[in-house]
Amino acid sequence: MDANAVTEIVGYAASALIVLSITQTSILKLRLFGFAGGLTFLIYALAIGAYPIAVVNVIGASIHAWYLRKLIRRKAEVFRILHVAPDSEYVRRFLEFYADDIQGRFQPEFVHEPEADTITAFTLRDMVPAGLFIGEQSGDGRVEVKLDFAIPQYRDFAIGSYLYSEDAGLLADVPATSLWSTASNPDQAKYLRRMGFAEVPDVPGRYERQVDAAQAA
Template sequence: MTFLEIIGYCGSALIALSLMMKSMVRLRWINLLGASTFATYGFLIGAYPVLALNSFITMIDVIYLFQIYYKKDFFEIFPVQTLHTSFLKRFIEFHDKDIRYFFPDINYDNIENPFVFFILRNMLPVGLFIGESKGLGILEIKLDYVIPNYRDLKTASYLYKKRRDHFLHNAFRELEIFTSVAEHIKFVKRIGFNQDIERKDRFFLLLDK
């Protein structure tokens, strides 16, 4: 196999991999890398139709990524009084498999006095938050779920940075979450949670600092 063939196969593999991504951001980034690699391959072997097509795809990916990162979205917290509302139950039922990938041990029936709200993004319910008060100003996060197409950290940034007041106004000074899911651990660390020194599956965020 020649070096040029390796470039071509890598480009094809990246484009195929991008189509398997649930996250639109990951899809665009991987597709961008694949298309640009394949465009380079087309240029090197003199296949100009391949170069033209993949250069166009690369340009489209860049445009979409620019819109994703710089488009101004409208966010809002929509409180829910109970876990038994029809829409909330339907939302959980529809996304149950994906929810349990990140929260495999969640048991809604065991959550006492739940602190619940949807996160709306441009009036679409893209996230669901369920917490349980542990006293002393601590809120344990039982569920913090965002639907796949909106996992670009904008929702998390809105909730944990711009809207800390929503927790503080409800007398919560600290958030904690317990998880051993590697992908979820990476996420909570990225948004500012600290790992407990004594208990490695516990992560916390102090809201008044």
Template sequence: MELTALEILGYIASILIAWSMAVSSIIKFRWINLFGALGLTIYSIIISAIPVAIVNALIVILDIYYLYKAYTKNEVFQTLELSEDDHYLKQFIEFYKNDIKEFFPNFEYKPDSKNLQFLILRDMYVTGVFMAKKIDDKTYNVDLDYVRPEYRDFKNGKYIYSQIKEKFLIQSCTTVKTQSKNKAHIKYLNKIGFKKVGEGEFEMKLKNN
């Protein structure tokens, strides 16, 4: 049976709506849901299902409204430096250990007073954790830069690296290294400013502004 263009539109829109429900990132959910609802609005108008069209049109308006709020909201970011044996940090890592393994399969929490450890706060909500260890006088290696799924919109990364840059430079550190083979994480690293220097190896050079 051959599908018409209208039927294809209906199927695609329905799939987008269903897909949006499985996405953890709030921003991604809104975008996918927006396109799905827009497609169903058009589909419903064409087949004269006006009540369905009205409901989906309202969803489109709500998605646009919340996306506008998300992109224009002035959120307050903060970092909270932690000691090597911080109890909350241990609990956080334990709670998110399965998701952490997806992005940092070789990560093992080994408390060390020489490591840098931060919680990332966003409007006072704990959204992620950052851990780095000093390799030599000029280099730090990022062992963990984890953000909770619902906050993965690159804002955390941009903030944390702008904050730690000054701290690293004060310590005469000019290079930050990290490792990854996860496609989503590699995309994040590229956007933050890391460059690929080898198989699964990434590096960022720090300079004074």
């Protein structure tokens, strides 16, 4: 492969990284891909002698690096669980606002039919309502996860990791022994496995996670 072909590949790679950066909903990922794209474009610009383009990308990469440093060094985020009434007006409006995202991509079978024992809780991330959990108790200690949804800008697994941790208190005052959910697509199945759920033998698409006593205390 000659030098011109290699240079062209570097240019295409730089373009791909820049395009990828603007598709990210996570600010951290946007900055990471933007920084990588800027550096790659810098190499490409120097290789073809386009010095004005090189200068622009030095500036762009430096800006991304500065914001990345701020993101990495900022104080640790604070997570909290906020239980709310199943028939809360805010829950209804939240579900209406994100209905297309929930039913079109994540849990198309979800229908909100609140009952008195429905577990409804927001995950607050630095006091922003970043995720919503809705679960139904079955009476035998099992809780069906009807909805586990994070708003677009907070989809980095941090919410789920906290939600199902002992510290969260998601199932406080609920005599639960396990959580279960049905994966409607490969992405959801991957997420459930990452959150500690295991596929139930002989029941395709169903995943279950045992609840520690501390979580249900």
